Amino acid sequence: MSRVRGTSAGGGEDPDPRDVREPWSRPDVATLTPDRMMAYIRARCPWAAAHTHRTLAPYLLEESAELMAAILEDERVGSAGGSATADAVEAELADVLYQVVFHAALLDERREAEPGDTWSSLQQRLVDKYVRRHPHVFESSSPVPIADVQRRYQDVKAAERAEGSAAREPSAEVHAEAADEALRILSDIRETMASRNRQD
Amino acid sequence: MSRVRGTSAGGGEDPDPRDVREPWSRPDVATLTPDRMMAYIRARCPWAAAHTHRTLAPYLLEESAELMAAILEDERVGSAGGSATADAVEAELADVLYQVVFHAALLDERREAEPGDTWSSLQQRLVDKYVRRHPHVFESSSPVPIADVQRRYQDVKAAERAEGSAAREPSAEVHAEAADEALRILSDIRETMASRNRQD
Structure with a gap:
């Protein structure tokens, strides 16, 4: 017997996020995991669908700068902030995590894998590496x-x-080029933040 | 009846990662999740135990630059790279994810929460925010x-x-300061990469 797939509550599996026949089915958002949510966004949002690893890369730097801001604030305010500055750190971590999940969804598509396969494999890779x-x-x-x-x-x-490793490591030249590009992107982010500053 | 806790194979739960009485128990590494692995590392590794959000922050920038390098290489090599450059992107994503899991473990400790509680709550926060x-x-x-x-x-x-939000948002000044700090850190990373370059 095949497992019933549908939007019925209580144990029914969500439909395939890649199925964009209209009318779109509605997944149960109460039980969505980050990787499945991402697959729906990627399949249905034209802005998300247009992204590549390269166009997405600046956002991770932006979120890293935002996380740094939350950490500096948390450090400055100290215990006087209660749980509010810790919550702000968590909020920024969620945004960093979104970037990871987004890149992982792009890898699923390139590999013609099931939605979430790369999200699972990179967690396993993380555990294997850091246990080792x-x-x-x-x-x-x-x-x-x-x-x-x-x-x-x-x-x-x-x-x-x-x-050795199955992964192809970039050369030192590519690393230097990547650091330069990251610096350029962060400089732009800094300018945006500074002009926002002047408007306040 | 209480659930049996121990290192026995097949369904036995791992011991509490925070229990550092000697001799240390050995968790089943085959079933470790990133958040539980991190709790063991934080409790038992003196290098990891010394970290704060602030001392950890530079590593996210370093991993972001490494991810950028993998992406540039992947773009340059294109389909000629087969799956090797995609695997390198995944490897760097795992390192970025490690930073998120590390910060989440620090939040668990500050909140006197169970290991993994923040890892769960930030995934839920991610889904709630991006669905909204x-x-x-x-x-x-x-x-x-x-x-x-x-x-x-x-x-x-x-x-x-x-x-509004329960989280305390940093001011525009703190954002600008954070961007400056991120730029300073990335410049140092760039110097390290460039000198590595000259040694090659």
Whole structure:
């Protein structure tokens, strides 16, 4: 028996986000996960549909600057801010996360994968990498001094490099070019913020 | 009956990551989620334990620059890169995500919440916000022209602002200061990349 797919409440699965036959079905927004929400947005929003990794990249820098602002404010206000400045940090983290989920949706499409596959695989990749880089956490039975931690971390990184990886690493030139581009974008963001400042 | 907690395979729950009594228990790394992995790292790694939102902030800029490099390389190589440059983009996204999960763990501790509570709440916050900002996706039955999309998006933002928020928004001055700080950090990252370049 095939599983019933529909918009019925209570256990019915949401329809395929990529199905844009009209009239559009309405997913149950109460149970949407970030990756599935993103797949609907990508399929149905012309602004989102036009984005590429490259056109999206500046937004991550903007959100990183916004997060920095929330952190500086949180630090300045300290405990006098109660939970409000911590909430502001969380709000900015959500915006950073949106960028990650957005890029992941683009990778799903390129790979002709199911919506959410890249979101899952990058979480698994994260866990695999950082567990591997923390043997002093996951393979030790007691605390390791910080000097040893740093040495072990470098050892694991060297071993990873020796093993190689399926991913193609950009050259040092591309890294420098990317840093220049990021600086240019951030300068523009800074100008926008400064002019907003003058209007206040 | 209380649920059995232990390291036993097959359904046994991992122990509390914050329990650092020795000998340390070993979580089942095959089933670790990013938020729980982070809680173990934060509790057991002296380098991670020393971090604050402020000391962590530069790493997000560094990872954003690394992501930019992977994207430029992916764009340059195009389809000739096969899946290798897409994999490199995914690898950098995982590193960006690690920063989000790290900040979320700090918030859990400040709030004396359970490990992972902030990771969950910021995903819910993300879904709530971006569903609200995309009525043309989640409340429409057919495509909306891009001009209308942009107008509606601004309307929703204005309504959000009028309603106010529990989060304390940093002032325009703090935003400008944050952008300056981000620029300074990125300049340092650029210098590191350029000197690495000369050594190659």
